[in-house]
Amino acid sequence: MALKVAILPVTPFQQNCSLIWDEETGKGAAVDPGGDLERIEEAMTEVGMTLEKVLLTHGHLDHASAAGELARKHGVKIEGPHIGDKFLIDSLPVQGKQYGFPVYDAFEPDRWLEDEDTVDVAGYTLRVRHCPGHTPGHVVFIHEPSKIALVGDVLFQGSIGRTDFPGGNYDQLISSIRERLFSLGDEIAFVPGHGPMSSFERERKTNPFCSDLAVGAD
Numbered sequence: 001m002a003l004k005v006a007i008l009p010v011t012p013f014q015q016n017c018s019l020i021w022d023e024e025t026g027k028g029a030a031v032d033p034g035g036d037l038e039r040i041e042e043a044m045t046e047v048g049m050t051l052e053k054v055l056l057t058h059g060h061l062d063h064a065s066a067a068g069e070l071a072r073k074h075g076v077k078i079e080g081p082h083i084g085d086k087f088l089i090d091s092l093p094v095q096g097k098q099y100g101f102p103v104y105d106a107f108e109p110d111r112w113l114e115d116e117d118t119v120d121v122a123g124y125t126l127r128v129r130h131c132p133g134h135t136p137g138h139v140v141f142i143h144e145p146s147k148i149a150l151v152g153d154v155l156f157q158g159s160i161g162r163t164d165f166p167g168g169n170y171d172q173l174i175s176s177i178r179e180r181l182f183s184l185g186d187e188i189a190f191v192p193g194h195g196p197m198s199s200f201e202r203e204r205k206t207n208p209f210c211s212d213l214a215v216g217a218d
Contacts, residue, residue, distance in 0.1 A: 002146040010036040015062040021049040022122035032063040056080040057152030058138040059088025061095040068107025077110035085137030133173020134161030149190040157198035
């Protein structure tokens with residue numbers, strides 16, 4: 001059975017918080033709950049999902065700010081991102097004040113993730129790829145049997161993540177996309193951190209930043 005996915009734009013930045021769950025058991029995870037906790041909890045109720053963990057792709061405010069509060073409220077653990085984003089996670093309360101977001105208590109993930117780790121959600125095994133470039137500790141979650149990936153701000157439909165934030169690196173980001181995502185296969189569809197879904201095939205063929213043509217690949 002395929003993993004169920006619902007996409008919920010949250011925060012003034014319209015960041016895609018994703019709910020992923022097993023339809024039979026109702027157990028699942030919230031990926032990148034950056035804010036609007038009431039909306040996230042209402043959506044969980046609507047789809048009949050019981051939260052069993054929180055997953056984070058990276059430490060930016062719109063993706064991670066409310067993760068600690070959501071995890072505490074439901075008594076679940078937080079997994080991700082890679083420890084390279086610890087400086088961002090540690091600064092979330094300060095970031096919240098700077099951007100006028102609700103300020104939540106600081107937290108530390110229960111598990112920092114490494115490249116090729118696996119994460120269990122409702123009996124489904126998600127593969128972890130460490131994809132630095134947008135941030136040093138950015139990770140991506142892939143469920144290959146469902147042909148779905150949750151890529152945060154690494155890759156978008158027709159674009160890529162910004163690299164002008166602290167710790168960003170353009171060349172590293174392109175390498176992450178080409179070597180750690182596109183290598184998984186054209187058939188993978190992905191949920192980006194903002195905007196509509198796409199597929200690795202579409203972006204490999206048409207993305208002006210990282211397509212075969214853009215990088216001079218055969």
